[in-house]
Amino acid sequence: MSSDQVQIAGPEISAGRASRTQSRRRSAGGLRITLTQVLILAVALGVWEALTRITWFQQNTIFDPFFISRPSLIGARIWQWMQPGKNAIWPHLASTLYATGLGLLVGTASGFAVGVMLAQSRFWAKVLNPFIVSMNSMPRIAFVPLITMLFGLGLASKVVTAWFMVFFLVFFNTYKGANSVEQELVNFCRTLGGRRSQILWRVRIPTAAAWTFAALPNAISFALIGVVLAEFVGSTTGVGYLLTTALATLNATDMFASIVILSLVGVGLVYLISAIERRLLHWSSEFRND
Amino acid sequence: MSAMIGLRHLGKSFESKSGEIVKAVGDVSLTIEKGEFVCIVGPSGCGKSTILNMIAGFLPPTAGEVHVDGARVDRDVPASLGYIFQKDTVLPWYTVRQNVGLGLKFAGAARKDTDKKIDRLLRLAHLSNFAEAYPHQLSGGMRRRVALCMSLAVDPKILLLDEPFGALDTHTKTHLHSELLEIWRELGQTIVMITHDLDEAVTLASRVIVLSSPPSHILLEEVIDIPYPRDVFELRQSNQFTAHIQRVWKVLGNQFRAAA
Numbered sequence: 001m002s003s004d005q006v007q008i009a010g011p012e013i014s015a016g017r018a019s020r021t022q023s024r025r026r027s028a029g030g031l032r033i034t035l036t037q038v039l040i041l042a043v044a045l046g047v048w049e050a051l052t053r054i055t056w057f058q059q060n061t062i063f064d065p066f067f068i069s070r071p072s073l074i075g076a077r078i079w080q081w082m083q084p085g086k087n088a089i090w091p092h093l094a095s096t097l098y099a100t101g102l103g104l105l106v107g108t109a110s111g112f113a114v115g116v117m118l119a120q121s122r123f124w125a126k127v128l129n130p131f132i133v134s135m136n137s138m139p140r141i142a143f144v145p146l147i148t149m150l151f152g153l154g155l156a157s158k159v160v161t162a163w164f165m166v167f168f169l170v171f172f173n174t175y176k177g178a179n180s181v182e183q184e185l186v187n188f189c190r191t192l193g194g195r196r197s198q199i200l201w202r203v204r205i206p207t208a209a210a211w212t213f214a215a216l217p218n219a220i221s222f223a224l225i226g227v228v229l230a231e232f233v234g235s236t237t238g239v240g241y242l243l244t245t246a247l248a249t250l251n252a253t254d255m256f257a258s259i260v261i262l263s264l265v266g267v268g269l270v271y272l273i274s275a276i277e278r279r280l281l282h283w284s285s286e287f288r289n290d
Numbered sequence: 291m292s293a294m295i296g297l298r299h300l301g302k303s304f305e306s307k308s309g310e311i312v313k314a315v316g317d318v319s320l321t322i323e324k325g326e327f328v329c330i331v332g333p334s335g336c337g338k339s340t341i342l343n344m345i346a347g348f349l350p351p352t353a354g355e356v357h358v359d360g361a362r363v364d365r366d367v368p369a370s371l372g373y374i375f376q377k378d379t380v381l382p383w384y385t386v387r388q389n390v391g392l393g394l395k396f397a398g399a400a401r402k403d404t405d406k407k408i409d410r411l412l413r414l415a416h417l418s419n420f421a422e423a424y425p426h427q428l429s430g431g432m433r434r435r436v437a438l439c440m441s442l443a444v445d446p447k448i449l450l451l452d453e454p455f456g457a458l459d460t461h462t463k464t465h466l467h468s469e470l471l472e473i474w475r476e477l478g479q480t481i482v483m484i485t486h487d488l489d490e491a492v493t494l495a496s497r498v499i500v501l502s503s504p505p506s507h508i509l510l511e512e513v514i515d516i517p518y519p520r521d522v523f524e525l526r527q528s529n530q531f532t533a534h535i536q537r538v539w540k541v542l543g544n545q546f547r548a549a550a
Contacts, residue, residue, distance in 0.1 A: 188379040192393035283383045
């Protein structure tokens with residue numbers, strides 16, 4: 001069976017992969033772990049804050065607030081950005097979030113659809129295999145200037161870049177997932193009277209969806225990377241735009257504040273997706289003990 | 291004629307990776323009557339599963355013919371046929387009830403018509419209390435019973451069982467034997483079951499077929515004249531049971547020795 005199955009090689013992530021530490025409940029002994037984590041963070045920030053206030057370190061090491069800012073300044077800047085007014089972060093954050101969400105949605109939907117479709121047709125999977133593999137191995141970042149030229153300075157090029165980053169990841173995982181359905185299961189459904197299309201909807205697509213979900217945490221960070229990159233290259237809004245402006249004005253505090261905001265966005269989106277996954281894939285043995 | 295399954299000079303050859311033709315099933319002719327419970331035993335690699343797959347229309351034969359319920363099988367799965375695999379074929383995203391109703395849904399039946407039938411099957415398989423459970427909450431033996439109910443829901447006249455209890459412990463297995471006989475008595479299908487467990491074969495079957503090593507042909511047809519209903523727990527201590535085992539083993543053991 002393996003000889004006539006088409007091999008589309010890609011960086012797929014197995015749906016059965018069990019490590020999902022970010023969604024594991026804090027149980028007994030969890031408090032000690034949390035406290036230790038807080039302690040490590042506090043020490044790191046404290047050292048950073050203290051060293052940038054000592055003149056010798058400022059002059060002889062990288063602990064110069066001009067280059068690496070300091071936690072209190074970064075915190076103050078984020079606070080300042082959160083206040084309404086012309087310096088508020090909200091329009092930029094909204095712009096980045098909107099483009100990321102849209103890119104993620106379009107990328108996941110198209111990757112899923114193409115993945116399921118190609119898994120249905122051995123002929124087209126074989127025909128398209130070399131194109132997909134070579135497209136995937138191209139450095140996608142190199143396309144960002146071209147995408148900007150084609151789609152202009154704004155939402156469209158951000159979404160297209162995010163889509164371009166997400167599509168292949170989701171596609172490969174879905175394709176593998178749809179092909180992972182065992183022949184016995186398909187034959188069994190045939191004896192139950194299932195037609196090809198019925199087996200597709202009730203067996204292949206749910207199996208593939210589990211694999212698609214496994215790819216989503218990575219897809220989120222890919223989408224975010226795509227949007228920020230597009231904002232670097234050509235945009236007048238977004239957190240990526242704030243970063244390039246900060247570079248132009250050599251403002252390390254703004255840069256760190258932007259990075260913190262972006263990280264929070266990424267973590268928030270991953271939590272959101274795991275919550276959806278828990279609801280939709282509650283039947284999966286992966287969540288059995290939750 | 292009440293023949294349910296007819297195999298006429300059935301043969302199946304495969305092409306191996308290196309290009310040689312390997313004959314798995316040599317020449318098998320067999321008639322199975324309506325309502326019979328036939329077990330097929332034989333050394334591994336003798337094409338037992340291949341024969342079952344050809345009856346189900348999953349695999350085309352390279353020689354001979356398969357007839358099921360009066361019609362020749364040709365690539366399509368015969369309508370009145372159920373198949374239980376050794377592998378788990380329960381859908382994890384559906385509850386037990388939804389799984390059992392899958393075949394009825396495929397046929398486009400309305401929900402209110404199916405509920406009653408599903409309830410009856412679940413009762414028959416002692417699964418009533420687990421109707422709303424998901425497969426990951428069930429034991430291996432229970433999942434086997436769900437798969438059996440899924441098949442039974444579409445009223446098959448024939449059940450093909452491919453080592454359905456192979457992966458279970460003896461205790462669970464014996465209970466399932468008893469339940470299978472109960473279900474068979476109630477619903478009266480024609481059953482063809484493959485097993486490598488000789489005790490299992492003699493416990494359940496009305497006839498045991500012994501196949502040779504490949505290219506396989508039938509070495510022995512042993513009619514098991516122990517009357518039904520059988521008590522699967524008592525049965526094993528009877529002299530009749532032992533006599534049947536010994537007769538079949540004489541033939542089967544030689545095959546194993548020759549294969550070693």
